[in-house]
Amino acid sequence: MSMIAAFYSGKSILITGATGFMGKVLMEKLFRTSPDLKVIYILVRPKAGQTTQQRVFQILNSKLFEKVKEICPDVHEKIRAIYADLNQNDFAISKEDMQELLSCTNIVFHCAATVRFDDHLRHAVQLNVTATQQLLIMASQMPKLEAFIHISTAFSNCNLTHIDEVIYPCPVEPKKIIDSMEWLDDAIIDEITPKLIGDRPNTYTYTKALGEMVVQQESRNLNIAIIRPSIVGATWQEPFPGWVDNLNGPSGLIIAAGKGFLRSIRGAPMAVADLIPVDTVVNLTLAVGWYTAVHRPKSTLIYHCTSGNLNPCNWGKMGFQVLATFEKVPFERAFRRPNADFTANTITSQYWNAVSHRAPAIIYDFYLRLTGRKPRMTKIMNRLLKTVSMIEYFVNRSWEWSTYNTEMLMSELSPEDQRVFNFDVRQLNWLEYIENYVLGIKKYLLKEDMAGIPEAKQHLKRLRNIHYLFNTALFLIAWRLLIARSQMARNVWFFIVSFCYKFLSYFRASSTLKV
Ligand SMILES: CCCCCCCCCCCCCCCCCCCC(=O)SCCNC(=O)CCNC(=O)[C@H](O)C(C)(C)COP(=O)(O)OP(=O)(O)OC[C@H]1O[C@@H](n2cnc3c(N)ncnc32)[C@H](O)[C@@H]1OP(=O)(O)O
Numbered sequence: 195m196s197m198i199a200a201f202y203s204g205k206s207i208l209i210t211g212a213t214g215f216m217g218k219v220l221m222e223k224l225f226r227t228s229p230d231l232k233v234i235y236i237l238v239r240p241k242a243g244q245t246t247q248q249r250v251f252q253i254l255n256s257k258l259f260e261k262v263k264e265i266c267p268d269v270h271e272k273i274r275a276i277y278a279d280l281n282q283n284d285f286a287i288s289k290e291d292m293q294e295l296l297s298c299t300n301i302v303f304h305c306a307a308t309v310r311f312d313d314h315l316r317h318a319v320q321l322n323v324t325a326t327q328q329l330l331i332m333a334s335q336m337p338k339l340e341a342f343i344h345i346s347t348a349f350s351n352c353n354l355t356h357i358d359e360v361i362y363p364c365p366v367e368p369k370k371i372i373d374s375m376e377w378l379d380d381a382i383i384d385e386i387t388p389k390l391i392g393d394r395p396n397t398y399t400y401t402k403a404l405g406e407m408v409v410q411q412e413s414r415n416l417n418i419a420i421i422r423p424s425i426v427g428a429t430w431q432e433p434f435p436g437w438v439d440n441l442n443g444p445s446g447l448i449i450a451a452g453k454g455f456l457r458s459i460r461g462a463p464m465a466v467a468d469l470i471p472v473d474t475v476v477n478l479t480l481a482v483g484w485y486t487a488v489h490r491p492k493s494t495l496i497y498h499c500t501s502g503n504l505n506p507c508n509w510g511k512m513g514f515q516v517l518a519t520f521e522k523v524p525f526e527r528a529f530r531r532p533n534a535d536f537t538a539n540t541i542t543s544q545y546w547n548a549v550s551h552r553a554p555a556i557i558y559d560f561y562l563r564l565t566g567r568k569p570r571m572t573k574i575m576n577r578l579l580k581t582v583s584m585i586e587y588f589v590n591r592s593w594e595w596s597t598y599n600t601e602m603l604m605s606e607l608s609p610e611d612q613r614v615f616n617f618d619v620r621q622l623n624w625l626e627y628i629e630n631y632v633l634g635i636k637k638y639l640l641k642e643d644m645a646g647i648p649e650a651k652q653h654l655k656r657l658r659n660i661h662y663l664f665n666t667a668l669f670l671i672a673w674r675l676l677i678a679r680s681q682m683a684r685n686v687w688f689f690i691v692s693f694c695y696k697f698l699s700y701f702r703a704s705s706t707l708k709v
C-alpha cells in the first residue's frame with residue numbers, strides 16, 4: 195500500500211491554478227491514486243465566455259481524466275469549484291466559501307501564476323507575489339492545515355549559474371515592491387522595471403523570486419515547502435505518455451519547427467536542455483506534501499525538480515530527435531519542410547533569420563496578395579521571432595541545480611511509493627520521451643489524426659519538389675544575370691558548355707566504336 199496515497203485519503207485539498215497545465219495533472223493524479231480523498235477545492239475564475247462550472251466540466255470530460263472516471267466515478271462530486279480571482283482583494287471569494295475553505299482545508303498546493311515572460315511588472319507582482327502573500331495569510335487562519343506547498347521555478351535565480359536549495363534574497367524587499375505597485379503609474383513602473391529585474395531576463399523569473407521571499411517571510415508556524423521545477427514538458431508516463439495542452443516552454447516551438455516556420459534558433463547545442471516531465475513534477479509535489487505534513491521539517495525545505503545533474507540532455511540532441519520524429523510522424527499542412535537547427539553564432543543566426551524566416555514570409559505574403567488573399571505570414575513570423583527572442587536566454591546557458599533535498603526525499607519513500615510517485619529522472623529515456631512528446635503535440639494540441647500521416651508525407655514531398663524547383667530557378671536567374679554583366683562569367687560558362695559537349699561527343703564516339 196502506498197503511504198502517500200493513503201495520506202491523501204479523507205483529506206480536503208485546496209489547489210490554485212487547477213485549470214493550468216500542472217494543476218490539471220496534479221488533480222488527475224490525486225483522484226487516480228487517492229479516490230477516497232474528501233474534496234478538492236479549486237479556485238477558478240470564469241474565462242473565455244465559460245463559467246467556472248463549465249470550465250470544470252470541460253476538464254473532467256477531457257482525455258486526461260478518462261482513467262480517473264473509471265477509478266473514481268463520483269469525481270464530479272469531489273471537486274468543489276470556488277469562484278475566485280487572484281487579482282482581487284480576498285480573491286473575490288464569497289464569505290461562505292471563504293469560511294468553508296478556512297475551516298476545512300488540510301493541504302494547500304499553490305500552482306497559480308502568470309508564466310508570461312513579458313507580463314507587465316504590476317500584473318506579475320500582483321499574481322506571483324501579492325496573491326502568494328494573501329494565500330499565506332489565508333493559510334495561517336486554517337486550523338486543520340497540515341502542509342502548504344508552493345510551486346516556484348528553478349529559474350527564479352537564473353542570474354546565478356550554481357543554484358542551491360535555498361532562498362536567495364532580492365535587493366528590494368517584496369513588501370516594498372508590493373506597496374510601490376499600488377501608487378506608481380505604469381510609465382514609471384516601465385522605467386524602473388529593468389533596474390529592478392537586474393540581471394534576470396524577465397518579470398516572470400524576478401517575481402517568482404520575490405514570491406519565494408514572501409513565502410519565507412510569511413511562513414509563521416506553517417509547514418511549508420517550495421518546489422522548483424525547470425522547464426515543464428509533456429507527460430512521461432502518466433496517465434499516458436506525451437500529454438500536453440499548452441504552447442508554453444518547448445511545445446509552441448516544436449509546433450513552429452514541425453510546421454516549417456521555425457528554421458533556426460540562436461542557441462548553444464551543447465547547453466543543457468533542463469526539461470522535466472509534468473507528471474514527474476506532480477509526483478514530487480505529492481510526495482513533498484506528504485513528507486512536509488508527516489515529518490514536519492524544522493525549516494522550509496526547497497526541492498529542485500530538474501533533470502540536468504541526474505540525466506542531462508542537451509538542446510542539440512533534443513532538436514535532432516524532434517526532427518527525426520517529424521520524419522516518422524509529420525505534422526499536417528506544413529508551410530515548409532521541417533529543418534531547424536541551433537546556431538550559436540549571432541551573425542549566422544541573423545543571416546538565417548533574414549533568409550529562412552523573413553524572406554519566405556515576405557514571398558508567401560506576396561503570393562497571397564497576388565491570388566487575392568489577405569497576407570498573414572509576416573505577422574505570424576514576427577510573433578514567432580518575438581517568442582524565440584524571449585527564450586534565447588534559456589537556450590544559451592546551462593545551470594547547475596543541486597538536488598540534495600529531492601534525493602533525500604526519494605530515499606525516504608517506500609519501494610511502493612517510489613513506484614507510484616516516481617520522480618527519479620535517471621530512469622527517463624530522452625529519445626523515447628521526446629518522440630512521445632512530439633506525438634502528443636500532434637494528437638492533443640494540434641488534434642491531428644494519425645490516419646492523415648500518408649497525406650502529410652505526400653505534402654512534404656511536394657514541398658521538397660517546390661524547394662528544388664525554386665532553388666534551380668533562382669540559380670538560373672542569378673547565373674543569367676551574371677553572364678549578362680561579366681565577361682569572366684561568360685568565359686567560364688562557355689568553357690563548361692564546350693567541356694560538356696566534348697565529353698558527350700567522346701562518349702558517343704566510343705559507344706559507336708564498341709558496336
Ligand atoms: C532547432 C530544433 C527545433 C526543435 C524545437 C526545439 C524547441 C526548443 C525550444 C526551447 C524552449 C525553451 C523554453 C525555455 C523556457 C524556460 C522558462 C522557465 C520555465 C518556467 O518557469 S515558465 C513556463 C514557460 N513560460 C512560457 O513558456 C510562456 C511564454 N509565453 C509568453 O511569454 C508569451 O506568450 C509570448 C511568447 C511573449 C508571446 O506573447 P504575445 O505576443 O503577447 O502573444 P500571446 O501570448 O497573446 O499569444 C499570441 C498567439 O501566439 C500563441 N502563442 C503563445 N505562446 C506561444 C509559443 N510559445 N509558441 C507559439 N505560439 C504561441 C498563442 O496561442 C496566441 O495564438 P492565438 O491563435 O490565440 O492568437
Ligand SMILES: NC(=O)C1=CN([C@@H]2O[C@H](COP(=O)(O)OP(=O)(O)OC[C@H]3O[C@@H](n4cnc5c(N)ncnc54)[C@H](OP(=O)(O)O)[C@@H]3O)[C@@H](O)[C@H]2O)C=CC1
Nearest residue numbers: 211212213214215216279280281305306307347423425426
Ligand atoms: N510550465 C512551466 O514550464 C513551468 C511552470 N512553473 C510553475 O508552475 C506553476 C504552474 O504553471 P503552469 O501550470 O505551467 O501554468 P499555466 O499558465 O498553465 O497555469 C496557470 C494557472 O494560474 C491560474 N491563474 C492565473 N491568473 C489567475 C487569476 N487571476 N485568478 C485565478 N487563477 C489564475 C490560471 O487560471 P486560468 O486558467 O483562469 O488562466 C491557471 O490555472 C506556476 O507557478 C509556474 O510558475 C515552474 C517551472 C516551469
